[in-house]
Amino acid sequence: MKTLIKCGTVVLEDEVILGDVLIEDGKIVRIEEKINDVVDRVIDAEGKIVLPGGIDGHTHFNLHVGSNVTSDDFTTGTIAAAFGGNTAIVDHMGFGPKGCDLHHQAGVYHGYADGKCVIDYGFHGVVQEVDADILEEMASMADDGHPSFKIYLTYDYKVEDAEALKVMKRLKDVGGITTVHCENDAAINYLRRKFVGEGKCAPKYHALSRPESCENESVLRMITLAEAAGDAPLYIVHVSSARSAQLIKEARARGQHVFGETCPQYLFLDETSYELPGDEGLKYIMSPPLRDKSNQEKLWNYIKDGTLQVVATDHCTFNYHGSKELGRDNFTLCPNGGPGVETRVPLVFSEGVAKGRINLVKFARIISTNPARLFGLYPKKGALRPGSDADIMLIDPHKEVTITKSLLHENVDYTPYEGFKVTGWPVMTMVRGQVVVENGKLMQEPGYGEFQKRGRIDMSKLQGEF
Numbered sequence: 020m021k022t023l024i025k026c027g028t029v030v031l032e033d034e035v036i037l038g039d040v041l042i043e044d045g046k047i048v049r050i051e052e053k054i055n056d057v058v059d060r061v062i063d064a065e066g067k068i069v070l071p072g073g074i075d076g077h078t079h080f081n082l083h084v085g086s087n088v089t090s091d092d093f094t095t096g097t098i099a100a101a102f103g104g105n106t107a108i109v110d111h112m113g114f115g116p117k118g119c120d121l122h123h124q125a126g127v128y129h130g131y132a133d134g135k136c137v138i139d140y141g142f143h144g145v146v147q148e149v150d151a152d153i154l155e156e157m158a159s160m161a162d163d164g165h166p167s168f169k170i171y172l173t174y175d176y177k178v179e180d181a182e183a184l185k186v187m188k189r190l191k192d193v194g195g196i197t198t199v200h201c202e203n204d205a206a207i208n209y210l211r212r213k214f215v216g217e218g219k220c221a222p223k224y225h226a227l228s229r230p231e232s233c234e235n236e237s238v239l240r241m242i243t244l245a246e247a248a249g250d251a252p253l254y255i256v257h258v259s260s261a262r263s264a265q266l267i268k269e270a271r272a273r274g275q276h277v278f279g280e281t282c283p284q285y286l287f288l289d290e291t292s293y294e295l296p297g298d299e300g301l302k303y304i305m306s307p308p309l310r311d312k313s314n315q316e317k318l319w320n321y322i323k324d325g326t327l328q329v330v331a332t333d334h335c336t337f338n339y340h341g342s343k344e345l346g347r348d349n350f351t352l353c354p355n356g357g358p359g360v361e362t363r364v365p366l367v368f369s370e371g372v373a374k375g376r377i378n379l380v381k382f383a384r385i386i387s388t389n390p391a392r393l394f395g396l397y398p399k400k401g402a403l404r405p406g407s408d409a410d411i412m413l414i415d416p417h418k419e420v421t422i423t424k425s426l427l428h429e430n431v432d433y434t435p436y437e438g439f440k441v442t443g444w445p446v447m448t449m450v451r452g453q454v455v456v457e458n459g460k461l462m463q464e465p466g467y468g469e470f471q472k473r474g475r476i477d478m479s480k481l482q483g484e485f
């Protein structure tokens with residue numbers, strides 16, 4: 020099977036060309052200004068932008084939290100992702116039963132996802148207890164294609180500093196990378212109890228109980244531990260605060276392998292949403308919380324200068340009706356998280372590329388190439404180059420869309436981006452040479468998506484420009 024994408028604006032790793040992309044048996048074969056091979060299908064990409072498919076390195080599909088389960092599972096989640104221009108996701112495993120080993124959750128997640136996805140997928144491991152056996156097991160988890168793990172500094176299975184350091188050191192040694200949720204647990208718990216005790220239970224107290232200082236402190240603490248661990252590679256998820264990004268910038272300037280991810284919610288939404296009338300504010304309860312608007316343009320600047328390499332979503336959906344509304348009288352009862360996997364690419368394209376903040380090469384990096392590099396998928400995925408999987412999205416840069424819940428495929432009863440007007444929309448998504456979404460139609464069945472056995476992370480290849 021040969022496919023030719025003709026006359027597109029093709030975004031390569033360091034330049035943009037007008038040209039053609041030849042695909043054979045699921046791989047990119049050639050990218051040239053003019054290709055005249057006889058093929059099975061020609062896709063006319065004139066006026067369209069041809070990009071490596073989006074890779075969302077931070078989703079939570081089918082996540083069980085207490086008595087709640089996210090409304091998106093691996094089928095609805097990957098369908099929504101495909102409509103949003105994505106060709107792969109890397110999901111964060113949820114916590115398992117107390118005392119379980121690392122492979123336990125890997126098995127659980129294969130059960131959730133195998134045969135269920137329409138795009139390719141992988142899983143980040145999760146560390147919930149740290150002992151010699153768990154540290155030892157990380158090598159075989161990496162062998163199985165899970166070289167990245169997440170640690171949490173808050174919630175039920177928060178790790179202590181000494182444990183975090185051991186994890187970072189061990190993952191460095193086995194060619195892995197530590198990702199971390201940075202918030203100061205003691206301060207948050209104190210503030211939550213204090214507000215609830217004073218009867219201050221409205222959504223805005225969610226944000227006030229998790230101030231930026233809590234994030235900034237623990238970002239600096241993890242950077243410090245990663246340095247002590249011999250420059251262990253460290254990836255800070257969902258950076259919401261400009262001050263946290265500055266700490267990452269300073270560590271990188273010292274030569275440390277510290278990386279940062281931000282999310283659309285921190286670029287496009289702000290804390291005033293918590294004061295929306297009625298119980299609307301509950302829709303925005305997520306951690307870290309939305310911040311003061313002044314952070315937004317600063318975060319863009321940290322994207323531009325390479326301090327933040329990735330925009331991922333932290334997609335974690337709970338319906339407003341029946342789940343989020345549990346927090347109506349007390350914000351601490353509202354499950355944390357929000358949707359985003361389908362709107363990431365168009366929002367970042369519109370606000371980033373269409374508004375002139377970043378160019379197309381940078382856009383491709385933050386949406387696809389950099390997560391592929393940092394999580395062991397590159398160069399198989401994350402770039403348009405001969406030999407790579409033909410994971411491609413086409414964006415119509417002139418298509419104007421007003422985002423509204425009814426337009427989206429996310430299995431949740433609201434979008435935090437309701438009414439947002441964007442310029443540019445993904446109109447085709449192709450995974451391994453097969454079209455998955457075309458002109459608003461799903462073309463593949465669940466089960467088309469394949470598990471990606473990700474490779475170990477070579478720190479020497481994480482140098483230079485992002």
Ligand SMILES: [Zn+2]
Binds near residue numbers: 077079111333
């Ligand atoms: Zn998350």
